[in-house]
Amino acid sequence: MTGNESRTQAIYEITNREPIEAKAPKKLEDIWASNVFSLSKMQATLPKDVFKSLKETIKTGKKLDPSVADTVAGAMRDWAISKGAMYYAHVFYPLTGGTAEKHDGFISPQSDGGVISEFSGKLLIQGEPDGSSFPNGGIRDTFEARGYTGWDVTSPAYILENEMGATLCIPTVFVSWTGEALDKKTPLLRSIAVVDKAANRVLKLLGNTDVAPVNSSCGAEQEYFLVDANFANARPDLLLAGRTLFGKAPAKGQQFDDHYFGAIPPRVQAYMHDIETRLYKLGIPAKTSHNEVAPGQFEIAPVFESANVASDHQQQIMTTLRDAAVDHGFMCLLHEKPFAGINGSGKHVNWSIGNSTQGNLLDPGDTPEENLQFLAFCGAVIRGVHLFGPLMRAVIATASNDHRLGANEAPPAIMSVYLGSQLEDIFNQIKEGKLVGSSHKGVMHLGVDVLPPLSKDAGDRNRTSPFAFTGNRFEFRAVGSSQSVSGPLIALNTMMADSLSWIADQLEAKVGSGSSPEETGNAVQAILKDIMDKHGVAVFGGNGYSDEWHKEAVEQRGLLNIPTTADALPYLKESSVVELFKTTGVLSPTELESRFEVYAEQYILSIEVEAKLVVDIAKTLIYPAVMRHLGEAAGTVANLSDIGVSVDKTPVEKVAGLAKSLLDGANELDSAIAKHDFGSTEEHMDYCAGTIRDMMNSIREAADTLEGEIADDLWPLPTYEEMLFIK
Incomplete structure (x- = not known):
C-alpha cells in the first residue's frame, strides 16, 4: 500500500495528522436554536399585536399581513447584528437541487458621507436574483432575467456563521417575473395546502368537528461517506463527479458486517460532534448518528418536523456535512454510489400527516381494525402508490441514484407499498368483505431473569420495500442521499390530497353529512374494499430483491419496473400526472414541463x-x-x-x-x-x-x-x- 509518491505522501499526512483540539462541551440548552429567530425570540422582541399576527400566519397558514413586515424586519436586523451579522441573504432552492443565496449588506450610505444599518420590510419580503441563469426548463429565456424571492414566514430565519463573520439567512420562495415557480419550495408549500384541504374534508365527514390545520411531516435519514481529503484531492473523479469511476474491489469490503453500528472512529466522532453542535445552533434536531453498512459510510438522522421546515433543514444538513468535512480534513461524499460493489447511500424519507387535534393520522393505535380514521388515510396511501407509482419513481430519478436502485442494497425500481403482516391482513379482510380482527403487539421473554420483557410489534419491517409502513409513518426508502427531499414530499402530499379528495367525494355520495357512526363506518369499509379491489396489487410484503417478485410485479400485477432515469423522467409528461398537478394546483403544466426539461438536462x-x-x-x-x-x-x-x-x-x-x-x-x-x-x-x-x-x-x-x-x-x-x- 505504499503506492506512488502522491499516494505515499497522502498516507503519511493521514497517519501523522494532529488530532483536532477538543473543545469544552456546551450544554444543549445553551446552544439549542441560539442562531434561530424563533417564535420565542419573536415574542421577546416584537409588539404583542405584531407577534400575534405573525404567529397566526405560521401556525394556521393565515395570509401574511404586510403591515407587520417593517416591524419584524427591524427586530430581525437588531437580533442579527447582536449576533455579529453584517449581511443578510435570501436563501432559496432552485431546480439544481442545491441551495442558492443572494447576499446583501445592511449598509445604507447617507448623503453626509456616513452609513447606517438598514433593513426594511420591503427588503425582508422580496428580493430579485437573476431568473434566467438558474435552470428553468424554458420558462425564462436568457434575455429575460427578472425573478423574485419571497419571504417564507413559516420557515424561521437563522444566522449562518463562518470564520469571517455571520449572515442573517431568510428562507424564501423563488419565482419568475411571470409567476411560475422556479424552485422546490413553492410547490412544496402548495402541496401542504392541498393536503390540508383534502384531509380536513375527510376528517369532518368522519364526524370530527374540531379540526386543526393538517400538515405533512418529514424525518430524513441522511447517509454519507467520508474520505480523507488527501486521497479525494488525488482523484479527479471524486472531485468532479462525486464518485469513483475506476477502482478495483479490495480484498475486504463490507462482507463481515463489522462496520455497521460498530465503534465510531475517534476522528469521525469528533466530526460528528462538530456537526451536531452546528446543527443544534440552527435548531435542527439531529438525534441519531452511527456507522452505516459500508466501511467509511455513516448516517445522521433528525427528529420529525413539519415538511417545509424539514426540507429547509435537510438542505442545511447537507451543506453543514460538506463544510465541516473540510475543517476535519475529509471530503464528505453524498453521491448515491461513490464506490462500486460497496453499499450505496440513500436518504430514507419518513413521511406522515397529522395535526394538533387528531394527532398523527397514520398512527394505527393498538387496535387498527377499529381505527376508522387510520384505515381511511392508509387506504388513501395505497390508492396513491398504485395510481402514481411512476411519479414516485420519477421524483427520485437521477444519474447517481440509478446506480443504487435495484442493486440488492436499496429498494427496487418497482414502486410498491409494504404494510406489515398485521395491516396487510386487515386490508385483505376488508377486501374479502369481513373485517373480524387482527394480531396485536406481544411481549418477548428472552429466558434470562435479569433482562426485562421486551415489547414486540405486531408486524416486522421490510428493508427491501421502496415505500414501507414502519409503525406510524411511511418510509420512502428509494430517495437518493444527494437529493432534496422537496421533490418526494411534493409528490407524496399531492398524491395523498388526490386520494383523500376521492375518498371525500365517495363519502359524500354514500352518506353525506349528519350520518350515524355505523353508516359512516359501513361507507368507509365499502370505499376501502373498492380501493383494495382496484389498487391492492400495489401491496407487497415479500422480498423486493427477488427475481420472482420482479416477474410477478410486471407480468401478474401490471406494475412497472422503471430501471433508469431515462425511463422514469418521461412519466412527468404522462397525462394522469399532468392532470394530478393541474387539478390540485401544485404545478401548472408549464411548471411540470419545465421540471422534466431541467431534470433531463441534468x-x-x-x-x-x-x-x-x-x-x-x-x-x-x-x-x-x-x-x-x-x-x-x-x-x-x-x-x-x-x-x-x-x-x-x-x-x-x-x-x-x-x-x-x-x-x-x-x-x-x-x-x-x-x-x-x-x-x-x-x-x-x-x-x-x-x-x-x-x-x-x-x-x-x-x-x-x-x-x-x-x-x-x-x-x-x-x-x-x-x-x-x-x-
Whole structure:
C-alpha cells in the first residue's frame, strides 16, 4: 500500500495528522436554536399585536399581513447584528437541487458621507436574483432575467456563521417575473395546502368537528461517506463527479458486517460532534448518528418536523456535512454510489400527516381494525402508490441514484407499498368483505431473569420495500442521499390530497353529512374494499430483491419496473400526472414541463461529465502508468532471456491486451460523447443510459483488471483499500 509518491505522501499526512483540539462541551440548552429567530425570540422582541399576527400566519397558514413586515424586519436586523451579522441573504432552492443565496449588506450610505444599518420590510419580503441563469426548463429565456424571492414566514430565519463573520439567512420562495415557480419550495408549500384541504374534508365527514390545520411531516435519514481529503484531492473523479469511476474491489469490503453500528472512529466522532453542535445552533434536531453498512459510510438522522421546515433543514444538513468535512480534513461524499460493489447511500424519507387535534393520522393505535380514521388515510396511501407509482419513481430519478436502485442494497425500481403482516391482513379482510380482527403487539421473554420483557410489534419491517409502513409513518426508502427531499414530499402530499379528495367525494355520495357512526363506518369499509379491489396489487410484503417478485410485479400485477432515469423522467409528461398537478394546483403544466426539461438536462450533463472524466483519466493517468509498467516488464524479460532465463510472457501479454482495450475504448467513448444529433430529449437520455454508460463500464472493467496486474508503485490513483480503510 505504499503506492506512488502522491499516494505515499497522502498516507503519511493521514497517519501523522494532529488530532483536532477538543473543545469544552456546551450544554444543549445553551446552544439549542441560539442562531434561530424563533417564535420565542419573536415574542421577546416584537409588539404583542405584531407577534400575534405573525404567529397566526405560521401556525394556521393565515395570509401574511404586510403591515407587520417593517416591524419584524427591524427586530430581525437588531437580533442579527447582536449576533455579529453584517449581511443578510435570501436563501432559496432552485431546480439544481442545491441551495442558492443572494447576499446583501445592511449598509445604507447617507448623503453626509456616513452609513447606517438598514433593513426594511420591503427588503425582508422580496428580493430579485437573476431568473434566467438558474435552470428553468424554458420558462425564462436568457434575455429575460427578472425573478423574485419571497419571504417564507413559516420557515424561521437563522444566522449562518463562518470564520469571517455571520449572515442573517431568510428562507424564501423563488419565482419568475411571470409567476411560475422556479424552485422546490413553492410547490412544496402548495402541496401542504392541498393536503390540508383534502384531509380536513375527510376528517369532518368522519364526524370530527374540531379540526386543526393538517400538515405533512418529514424525518430524513441522511447517509454519507467520508474520505480523507488527501486521497479525494488525488482523484479527479471524486472531485468532479462525486464518485469513483475506476477502482478495483479490495480484498475486504463490507462482507463481515463489522462496520455497521460498530465503534465510531475517534476522528469521525469528533466530526460528528462538530456537526451536531452546528446543527443544534440552527435548531435542527439531529438525534441519531452511527456507522452505516459500508466501511467509511455513516448516517445522521433528525427528529420529525413539519415538511417545509424539514426540507429547509435537510438542505442545511447537507451543506453543514460538506463544510465541516473540510475543517476535519475529509471530503464528505453524498453521491448515491461513490464506490462500486460497496453499499450505496440513500436518504430514507419518513413521511406522515397529522395535526394538533387528531394527532398523527397514520398512527394505527393498538387496535387498527377499529381505527376508522387510520384505515381511511392508509387506504388513501395505497390508492396513491398504485395510481402514481411512476411519479414516485420519477421524483427520485437521477444519474447517481440509478446506480443504487435495484442493486440488492436499496429498494427496487418497482414502486410498491409494504404494510406489515398485521395491516396487510386487515386490508385483505376488508377486501374479502369481513373485517373480524387482527394480531396485536406481544411481549418477548428472552429466558434470562435479569433482562426485562421486551415489547414486540405486531408486524416486522421490510428493508427491501421502496415505500414501507414502519409503525406510524411511511418510509420512502428509494430517495437518493444527494437529493432534496422537496421533490418526494411534493409528490407524496399531492398524491395523498388526490386520494383523500376521492375518498371525500365517495363519502359524500354514500352518506353525506349528519350520518350515524355505523353508516359512516359501513361507507368507509365499502370505499376501502373498492380501493383494495382496484389498487391492492400495489401491496407487497415479500422480498423486493427477488427475481420472482420482479416477474410477478410486471407480468401478474401490471406494475412497472422503471430501471433508469431515462425511463422514469418521461412519466412527468404522462397525462394522469399532468392532470394530478393541474387539478390540485401544485404545478401548472408549464411548471411540470419545465421540471422534466431541467431534470433531463441534468441527467445528460451528469453522464457526459463522467464520460469525459473516464476518457481523461484513462488516457492521461492509467494508460501512461500501464506503459511504464510494460516498459519495465519488457526490459526485464529481455534481460533475463539474454542470460538464458526462461520467463513466462503471459502476464506481459495480458497487460498489453488490456492496455489496448483501455485505449481503444477511451477513443471510442471520446467520439461517442461528441454525438448530439438527437431527435428528442428522450432519445438523448436513452443514448446516455445505454450506449455511453455501457462504454464507460467496458473501459472501467479493463482499468480495474489492470489495477490488479501492474506494479502498485506505478498505480496513479488512491485505491479503494486506502480510501475506505485509512482514516
